[in-house]
Amino acid sequence: SIPLSFFGGIGGASKIGVLVKGSNYLEALANTEVVVFDKTGTLTKGSFAVSEIHPVGMKEAQLLELAAYAEDYSNHPISLSIKNAYGQKIDNSRVSDVQEIAGHGVQAVIDGKTILAGSTKLMEKAHIKYTPSSAVGTVVYLACDGKYAGCIIIEDEIKADAPAAIKLLKSAGIRKTVMLTGDADAVGKKVAGQLHLDQVYTELLPADKVDRVESLLKQKSEKGMLAFVGDGINDAPVLARADVGIAMGGLGSDAAIEAADVVLMTDEPSKIAAVMKIARKTIRIAN
Numbered sequence: 001s002i003p004l005s006f007f008g009g010i011g012g013a014s015k016i017g018v019l020v021k022g023s024n025y026l027e028a029l030a031n032t033e034v035v036v037f038d039k040t041g042t043l044t045k046g047s048f049a050v051s052e053i054h055p056v057g058m059k060e061a062q063l064l065e066l067a068a069y070a071e072d073y074s075n076h077p078i079s080l081s082i083k084n085a086y087g088q089k090i091d092n093s094r095v096s097d098v099q100e101i102a103g104h105g106v107q108a109v110i111d112g113k114t115i116l117a118g119s120t121k122l123m124e125k126a127h128i129k130y131t132p133s134s135a136v137g138t139v140v141y142l143a144c145d146g147k148y149a150g151c152i153i154i155e156d157e158i159k160a161d162a163p164a165a166i167k168l169l170k171s172a173g174i175r176k177t178v179m180l181t182g183d184a185d186a187v188g189k190k191v192a193g194q195l196h197l198d199q200v201y202t203e204l205l206p207a208d209k210v211d212r213v214e215s216l217l218k219q220k221s222e223k224g225m226l227a228f229v230g231d232g233i234n235d236a237p238v239l240a241r242a243d244v245g246i247a248m249g250g251l252g253s254d255a256a257i258e259a260a261d262v263v264l265m266t267d268e269p270s271k272i273a274a275v276m277k278i279a280r281k282t283i284r285i286a287n
């Protein structure tokens with residue numbers, strides 16, 4: 001039978017805006033020793049601004065329009081930023097053959113032209129000769145009918161609450177904090193450095209994130225639990241694989257909320273340390 005205090009624990013968590021889907025997850029939260037984070041939308045804001053547009057062989061407005069059209073069907077934070085910067089209604093009749101390539105970007109046919117928008121990996125996969133940008137922001141490279149068309153730079157910002165979130169976890173005795181990201185090495189390392197994370201792995205595809213979590217699971221102690229925190233975009237498989245999958249409820253996708261064991265309704269990563277505290281208190285009362 002489930003000790004009564006467990007209901008108190010789940011209730012206490014809900015009062016601070018954290019949904020815990022079962023008493024077994026309270027126990028896992030109480031015993032967590034490694035916390036692994038996704039970057040985009042988890043430690044950094046989901047809604048960020050386009051800061052630079054560098055077209056090749058066309059006007060800035062044209063490049064932004066192509067990007068917005070190509071991103072029309074994506075829910076990735078990058079896509080939302082580009083559509084927000086474009087700010088106009090998209091005429092769907094001009095768009096066809098849309099493909100989202102997880103962890104890479106998107107491909108779509110716009111006015112009969114094949115447009116690619118995404119990472120350096122996407123450009124390399126399609127054998128596009130692009131000019132790498134030295135910007136320390138998220139860079140979206142674009143190609144039009146097999147030719148490099150320029151890039152768009154998106155400024156991402158660390159969430160106001162993220163530094164406190166990491167500090168609170170450290171003082172709660174979490175042994176290791178890790179960040180996994182599909183983004184470029186320079187961007188990932190900068191964010192991890194600013195937040196004083198213990199480890200960072202960059203330029204990962206969704207499957208690489210699962211492999212990383214598998215090896216982190218092997219490294220920890222038997223009793224210690226591993227929590228993964230993500231927004232579900234390109235990381236739903238990792239959310240499912242961790243001992244405790246924690247999803248960002250506000251920004252996160254429905255798939256994330258479903259795959260997760262714990263949901264942060266307010267998107268504040270500092271709630272993780274707070275819910276761990278509640279979990280530890282609950283377990284002490286129960287024993």
Ligand code: ADP
Nearest residue numbers: 039040074076103104105118119181182183234
């Ligand atoms: P993170 O691990 O930081 O959350 P993702 O795994 O979601 O990042 O994406 C990895 C990289 O793939 C992004 O940094 C970006 O370069 C590229 N990418 C993914 N989805 C898109 C998209 N819809 N449009 C453009 N680029 C994308």
Ligand code: MG
Nearest residue numbers: 038040041233
């Ligand atoms: Mg993400």
